Amino acid sequence: MSRYLGPIDLSCPQPQDQRRRPLGYLSSAYTLRSQDFLSLATRREPFHKFLILFRVNFLTMLIKDVSVLQSGQLLESRDILIQENRIVKIDRDISAREEETINGRGKLAIPGLVNCHTHLAMTLLRGYADDMDLMPWLKEKIWPLEARLTPEDIYWGTKLGCLEQIRFGITCYNDMYYFMDETARATREMGLRAFLSGVVFDMRPELLNETEPFLRRWQGDELIHPTVGPHAVYTCSEETLLKAKELADRYNTLIHIHVSETREEVDGFNLTRGLSPIEYLDRLGIVNQRLIAVHGVWLTMKDAYLLAERKANMVDCTVSNLKLASGIAPLNYLLQAGVNVCLGTDGASSNNNLNLFEEMKVTAITQKNAYHTPAAFSADQIWRAATEGAYMAFKLNMGLKEGALADLALIDLRKPWLCPRSNLVSHLVYSMTGGVDTTIVNGRVLMKEGVIPGEEEILEKAQERFLHLVSS
Numbered sequence: 001m002s003r004y005l006g007p008i009d010l011s012c013p014q015p016q017d018q019r020r021r022p023l024g025y026l027s028s029a030y031t032l033r034s035q036d037f038l039s040l041a042t043r044r045e046p047f048h049k050f051l052i053l054f055r056v057n058f059l060t061m062l063i064k065d066v067s068v069l070q071s072g073q074l075l076e077s078r079d080i081l082i083q084e085n086r087i088v089k090i091d092r093d094i095s096a097r098e099e100e101t102i103n104g105r106g107k108l109a110i111p112g113l114v115n116c117h118t119h120l121a122m123t124l125l126r127g128y129a130d131d132m133d134l135m136p137w138l139k140e141k142i143w144p145l146e147a148r149l150t151p152e153d154i155y156w157g158t159k160l161g162c163l164e165q166i167r168f169g170i171t172c173y174n175d176m177y178y179f180m181d182e183t184a185r186a187t188r189e190m191g192l193r194a195f196l197s198g199v200v201f202d203m204r205p206e207l208l209n210e211t212e213p214f215l216r217r218w219q220g221d222e223l224i225h226p227t228v229g230p231h232a233v234y235t236c237s238e239e240t241l242l243k244a245k246e247l248a249d250r251y252n253t254l255i256h257i258h259v260s261e262t263r264e265e266v267d268g269f270n271l272t273r274g275l276s277p278i279e280y281l282d283r284l285g286i287v288n289q290r291l292i293a294v295h296g297v298w299l300t301m302k303d304a305y306l307l308a309e310r311k312a313n314m315v316d317c318t319v320s321n322l323k324l325a326s327g328i329a330p331l332n333y334l335l336q337a338g339v340n341v342c343l344g345t346d347g348a349s350s351n352n353n354l355n356l357f358e359e360m361k362v363t364a365i366t367q368k369n370a371y372h373t374p375a376a377f378s379a380d381q382i383w384r385a386a387t388e389g390a391y392m393a394f395k396l397n398m399g400l401k402e403g404a405l406a407d408l409a410l411i412d413l414r415k416p417w418l419c420p421r422s423n424l425v426s427h428l429v430y431s432m433t434g435g436v437d438t439t440i441v442n443g444r445v446l447m448k449e450g451v452i453p454g455e456e457e458i459l460e461k462a463q464e465r466f467l468h469l470v471s472s
């Protein structure tokens with residue numbers, strides 16, 4: 001069984017390296033954890049390397065004097081103590097023997113955002129084809145280009161997407177695409193958490209056969225959670241969907257699928273089967289807690305109650321749906337029915353960025369207009385969907401609380417658009433412009449004060465891969 005170890009540097013660190021690399025950054029052997037240590041232990045590395053790793057097994061980080069957004073409530077002047085990959089304490093004036101201190105003065109700590117639906121490597125296709133109807137866009141532009149994608153394109157496209165997500169405070173994402181081992185490898189190197197599914201559809205039967213080996217390779221990984229990704233009910237036969245369900249059941253993982261995205265899809269399904277796509281999936285036993293259904297633009301009230309009853313999750317991608325003129329998801333009655341709603345950006349070729357703050361604002365103002373009242377969809381509701389809704393869908397112990405995963409971002413409040421400090425949840429949903437200041441995932445600093453190590457190379461390689469792709 002091959003297992004990518006990502007950023008782990010097996011060479012002995014040199015004194016010079018220790019000075020250059022701040023603690024907590026990726027690619028430093030000094031940030032290895034017990035789990036990494038166990039991985040290395042199975043690889044028969046020389047004993048002196050174990051000694052170095054053992055000594056530095058724990059990383060303690062202290063964020064000092066920061067404002068904390070905890071379940072929508074603002075706590076001023078707090079310290080956040082992180083040990084290994086967990087938040088262990090949030091209080092005033094914590095003293096600890098920390099290896100790394102981050103000055104949080106003038107900053108707001110928010111829990112990590114989860115991008116609940118994307119196709120990350122499609123960042124390479126950003127701006128390549130816009131302003132077209134969905135089916136001609138897919139058939140004439142996207143699918144022919146995707147047929148030429150190589151594993152190297154996926155690797156650099158994923159790294160580009162990770163860069164962008166780190167800049168927007170996204171600490172975890174849910175993806176469906178091709179060559180997922182490359183996506184997993186690139187994501188692990190970048191340090192993000194991810195739920196990854198190789199896309200499955202009938203036109204390429206080999207994709208279904210690749211699913212189980214992928215599940216086996218990555219099961220139990222600390223950051224990468226392999227899932228099952230049948231593309232949609234109109235691209236997968238009943239047999240394929242049942243096989244996908246069987247795999248998801250057997251590996252106790254999620255099913256990630258596009259559902260009821262366009263009116264054509266739903267009308268066609270009603271005509272041929274007399275059922276909505278959700279009713280059909282329910283007959284196959286797929287609508288349950290492990291379902292991550294995406295789009296849901298053309299859901300019926302009956303669909304909404306079915307999703308709620310089965311405790312299934314619905315990901316809204318308002319910006320992508322508006323850009324492709326697919327319609328507006330009926331979030332009001334989804335929430336009224338009690339469906340867990342969360343937010344995703346979709347791929348960068350239909351959005352065209354991975355900015356969840358923008359997604360929150362557009363979702364809120366679109367829903368207000370759809371229901372003809374500014375009282376619909378408050379900032380609090382949208383913020384909850386973007387955070388707690390996502391944590392529930394992916395069963396993540398996240399949030400700024402003791403015991404939660406140390407996945408968080410710091411926002412510099414000394415910006416004109418965040419001043420005055422009246423209602424910070426409102427600012428995050430309606431006023432946030434630009435990215436965050438610092439991003440931490442699994443107790444590791446991926447970006448500090450706007451600096452992401454290795455960013456330059458990724459931007460260059462992504463440009464190179466794009467030019468190669470469109471000229472090949």
Ligand SMILES: [Zn+2]
Pocket residue numbers: 117118119258294346347
């Ligand atoms: Zn999608």
